[in-house]
Amino acid sequence: xxxxxxxxGAKIPAIGLGTWKSEPGQVGEAVxxxxxxxxxxxxxxxxYENEKEIGETLSKLFSSKTxxxxxxxxxxxxxxxxxxxxxxxxxxxxxxxxxxLEYLDLYLMHWPVAFKPGTSEVVDVDYVETWKAMxxxxxxxxxxxxxxxxxxxxxxERLLSSTSIIPAVNQVELHPYLPQPSLLAFTKKHNILxxxxxxxxxxxxxxxxxxxxxxxxxxxxxxxxxQVLVGWAVQRGTAVIPKxxxxxxxxxNLDIAVLDNEDLKxxxxxxxxxxxxxxxxxWGVDVFDGFGEETK
Numbered sequence: 418x419x420x421x422x423x424x425x426g427a428k429i430p431a432i433g434l435g436t437w438k439s440e441p442g443q444v445g446e447a448v449x450x451x452x453x454x455x456x457x458x459x460x461x462x463x464x465y466e467n468e469k470e471i472g473e474t475l476s477k478l479f480s481s482k483t484x485x486x487x488x489x490x491x492x493x494x495x496x497x498x499x500x501x502x503x504x505x506x507x508x509x510x511x512x513x514x515x516x517x518l519e520y521l522d523l524y525l526m527h528w529p530v531a532f533k534p535g536t537s538e539v540v541d542v543d544y545v546e547t548w549k550a551m552x553x554x555x556x557x558x559x560x561x562x563x564x565x566x567x568x569x570x571x572x573x574e575r576l577l578s579s580t581s582i583i584p585a586v587n588q589v590e591l592h593p594y595l596p597q598p599s600l601l602a603f604t605k606k607h608n609i610l611x612x613x614x615x616x617x618x619x620x621x622x623x624x625x626x627x628x629x630x631x632x633x634x635x636x637x638x639x640x641x642x643x644q645v646l647v648g649w650a651v652q653r654g655t656a657v658i659p660k661x662x663x664x665x666x667x668x669x670n671l672d673i674a675v676l677d678n679e680d681l682k683x684x685x686x687x688x689x690x691x692x693x694x695x696x697x698x699x700w701g702v703d704v705f706d707g708f709g710e711e712t713k
Contacts, residue, residue: 418455418457421610421654421656424608424609424610427562427585428490429458429523431657432647432671433459433460433656434458434660435460435614439660440467441470444467444471446662446664447664449477449478456667457484457488460588460612460614461491461494462493463493463527464494468493475517491518491523492523492524493521493525494525494527495526497530498533498535498536500547502546502550506554506557509521509524509559510559513559521560522560522562523562523563524554524563526568527567528567528696528704531547548580548582549580565587566587566589566614567590568584569705570599570600570603571706573609585609586610588614590619591611591657592615592618593625593630593687593689594689596685610656612658613655613656613658614694615693616647616650616658616659617642617646626646628689630683630686630687634680637680638674638675638676640673640674643669646659652675652676
């Protein structure tokens with residue numbers, strides 16, 4: 418499997434299993450199927466409310482020597498309710514306890530948005546101050562690297578001008594309907610790896626998996642549309658975390674299409690634009706400054 422090198426020097430497998438929207442009773446089996454299929458990168462979050470089940474599965478896999486902890490790259494995320502600097506380490510400790518892990522390979526600030534503890538009420542906590550508290554976590558050994566998620570260029574510019582540790586990763590929604598070329602160029606310039614979430618879309622309409630350009634390229638390579646979309650993400654130089662609880666689909670997402678220049682140009686020419694995950698619709702917060710369906 419392709420691996421990328423973070424600005425910390427650590428290696429991260431290009432393809433990981435996403436666990437967002439993986440239901441209790443299914444997520445543990447999905448993680449088991451992924452590890453057995455060859456995945457060595459799992460992406461989770463406190464907010465997904467499935468960390469305990471994942472932790473139970475990992476404990477069994479470690480005990481059976483199916484995989485060693487040192488061979489697994491595990492990512493989790495600081496939820497919005499823990500943004501107050503005094504609560505940041507508490508948020509990490511809750512995740513570590515849920516997972517039964519001594520450390521995380523990567524810990525991300527989930528959003529540049531803070532909530533009042535125990536609620537979804539937005540409060541004014543500066544994400545720069547949250548980040549400074551996250552920087553201290555690295556010194557504890559409980560996290561190997563820190564990064565951010567859902568940060569746009571202005572968020573990153575402000576963070577880079579105010580703090581000492583450059584984020585190792587920025588995890589954002591990325592797919593041919595939201596390719597974000599300017600963000601990709603910016604992060605490459607600053608040695609920040611982009612990780613693509615919702616790489617197959619996030620359900621609903623329009624459907625990436627039914628897009629005529631994607632399906633035609635899939636047919637050309639005797640692959641399915643998902644294998645084209647995951648392959649496209651890797652070839653752009655981004656990590657990618659397709660989510661599935663279907664063992665066959667989990668395995669097939671590793672068997673990515675290798676796209677030629679013609680394929681890449683065709684995908685680049687896709688004009689449909691859609692951001693599937695925009696908190697403006699559910700929190701009333703315009704995180705992306707009105708660019709809900711634009712490339713930046």
